[in-house]
Amino acid sequence: MSNKVRWGVLSTAQIARNNVVPAMQAGAFTEVVAIASRDESRAHAAAAELGIPRAYGSYEAMLADPEIDAIYNPLPNHLHAALTIKALEAGKHVLCEKPIALDAEEARRIEEAQKKSGLLVGEAFMVRFHPQWRRAREIVREGRLGEVRAIQTIFSYFLTDPGNIRNQADIGGGGLYDIGCYAIATARFMFEAEPERVIGILDVDPRLGTDRLSSGLAVFPEGRQLAFTCATQLVPCQRVQILGTQGRIEIQIPFNAPASMEATIVIDDGRDLSGSGREHVTIPPADQYTLQGDAFSQAILGEQPLEWGVGDAVSNMRVIDALFRSAGSGQWERP
Template identity: 50%
Template sequence: MAKDEIVWGILGTAKINDKIVVPMHNAPKCRVKGIASRSAQKAREAAAKYGLAVAYDGYEALLADPEIDAVYIPLPNHLHVEWSIKSVEAGKHVLCEKPIGLDAQQVERLIAAREKSGRYIQEAFMVRTHPQWLKVRTLIDEGAIGELRAVTGGFTYYNTNAHDIRNQNELGGGGLLDIGCYPITTSRFITGREPRQVVALMERDPTFEVDRLGSVLMDFEGVQASFFYSTQIHPYQRMQFHGTTGRIEVEIPFNAPNDRPTRLLVSGPAGAGAGTDRWLELPVCDQYGVAAAVFAQAILSGGPQAIALEDTRANMRVIDAVFRSARSGSWEPILQG
């Protein structure tokens, strides 16, 4: 008998679960059964907090549960590849927090594990299935701003907590892997292209040694995309797409609210040299629930994923080039193969 829902398990008790577990449980064709931790007490506390039926004493116990179809992995960055591979080897599909790997070579290992296991592995870039980003792409494809020529953006927050994993270099911390990756993936998604080369400036925290400020220029051959990111600047996020006859601005591009509509500012020509600005509202949704539902539907139908690992590898190749450019001080090509 064909399955009509995906039963999820949560591999870890990270704080981001506060945003994800309940929307995932309430998403169409999804049910979250339980959560695992290396601490039995933490697992019990988290299961009670989210109203889940099972608290697993260890990650292996969750992976051994035959009812679990898919796992969500919110572990520290340096553990993503290891536990994604262990999960598919146990027969589970994987939705893993970004960055799913620390470089493109690690993503190659995930592609090999996917091919061997026959299970889906996907990086949890929730923005890529949010209706506002699908609308931006549709508007640009339909010529709402003429020919796209430039992309600009920024994503920042302020965090100097030494105990936060984002400030721990050995755990895969730093701003580019945490938030700088968002303008990269959305620029690639909207243009439908891969950049030829990148150039970047990067500043590292003298104590934490992680990158805390970066500026990046990506050459998409006809479209220039630039953005900045920082983990030690007043919080800000915005993306803008500039065309020959108009502009689209995404008001809250990355941490989209789940309690009010999202908005796009669409500017276009009105004649006589004047322009028009209009706000386009998208209905309220929870991007984490949407992403879980889209992933579940792909599993149930056997259809394509919203973000294949090949796309993830391409995004990581850009990130790799940004790090190389920051070291070399020069334009760096996007390496293939």
Template identity: 60%
Template sequence: MESVRWGILSTARIGLEKVIPAMQKGRATTVVALGSRDGVRGREAAAKLGIPTAYDSYESLLADPAVEAIYNPLPNHLHVPWSIKAMEAGKHVLCEKPVALTADEAQQLVDAEKRTGKRVAEAFMVRHHPQWLRARSLVAEGKIGEARLIRTIFAYSNADPANIRNQAEIGGGGLYDIGCYAIATARFLFGAEPLRVMASVQRDPVMKVDRLTSGLIEFPDGRQLVFSCATQLTARQEVEILGTKGRVQVKVPFNADPAKPTEIVIDDARDLYAGGAVSERFDPCDQYTLQVDAFSEAIRQDKPFDYPVADAVKNMRIIDALLRSETSGRWETP
């Protein structure tokens, strides 16, 4: 199969440090160009990464007929407008999360997809990692009985006001940045959409972004996600799925090092000291590579992608509801 030719929209850090190197390892993906508003920075980044073509504007990148697909890691408030511009220029788009700032904005991408015939998807790479696929299969098979509770923690420390994650007016804050993972993975594991949500939000008094958000999300049949995401606490990641006959723990659920093995724990809960726990280890892999290759293969083979942009709209509806709950102090319906 001929690989899909990709262009990179901007020199965003996540692209330069994680996603582009991962894409370059792909079997179905070739990075052929990079566009930057800073021509010097763009050319330096392209040279360092071995990307053959560098453009000094986003528009020039989108006009390149050799580019078939665009990876969009721009700041959150630019995800929708530039993804639409890319689709209108005849490119498929893989857009970083969150795909938009509201569900209504995300719906614009659905409309653009129908109008242009080009595909767009949200980049939740974890759903392609073998450890997550195994966790989902264990839940589906009833290995831990009936899975009723997912407990998720995702935290890091970043109080730099110059960092885009701390700029409220462009979509900064913990819920947009990392809380979205807790929501997406709970939907992935339960295979269902929530009925109602409630949030407790603590905002930075100066930057106004949410620095600690906790949510309670109720799914059908009484299943729940309880999560906390924080941007000014010690770094921590953990996901635990509790069922009626055991539990599954994903030890490093989100930022798995591509050079290190990953591990999940399956515990029959015979005691509180994990006396019945066994570990399953997974060989090192790059979840970004797996994600982009899956999207490239869907493009080249003209087959459905497992996570179309309509899925991103559903995730945004839940984030919208959590933010409404912050204001109302009540349960809200997505």
């Protein structure tokens, strides 16, 4: 293997074309060599648009290509597990879009296939690679906030198109799968722990059948709490507050930080409510998709360990499962 990992892209999904593939093409350790679609003409069009040398009219044909080392899987949610397992069986490492599966049992089947193959699998929570999240966790670890006890997260957008995969219940649409998973993953990242119990509330769109407004509480060890709301039919908004006994951090664009702009996190010691104790920390521009691709590729090359493997993805899915169960039972549930 050269000093770059050769990647194939499993579908011409919008997130791949617009965000992930261009970012990976700019990486130091990633080379995108192929793209596949069940519609060969779409594969060729995407390849031409993105400057990718090979296009395939089926997923299986690309998986059979011996000159591909790793697969990026941005398929609709209900296809994540099946095609990730097929890719592993074909001898490819896999970076799969979130959520990695529709439930923890599917995720565990991926984990079993990963162990059998000896290859690497990761869930594409790109935000954990952005320097603003790394810096926020450093501040927490340094003790500047005192004892961190609460995280509050809001993530919303407005989308009512029934043709959009995010609004199709039978293929894993809905807000909790699409964006609530970020609130869970980033709280686990900041607390460096797993929640012990959760409770969730879902408002389901009567026409689409997907959860359009979802809120949850997750209780972590020592009584620490995540409170989050995610929505697919509210004004676009993203905010994360990390609150400690002596200060707080606000991450202003936590999940879709523009790659061309500086990011800002605010540290506030709480001396008054007018904000005189605020400090604005500026983070240089960074493309979290490029950083994610390079980190995964370096792990494949053996240059560094994989920080979050499939076991982490299983843990995140367990929390999502518990929130869905709680929304049905009206009770606290354990992941």
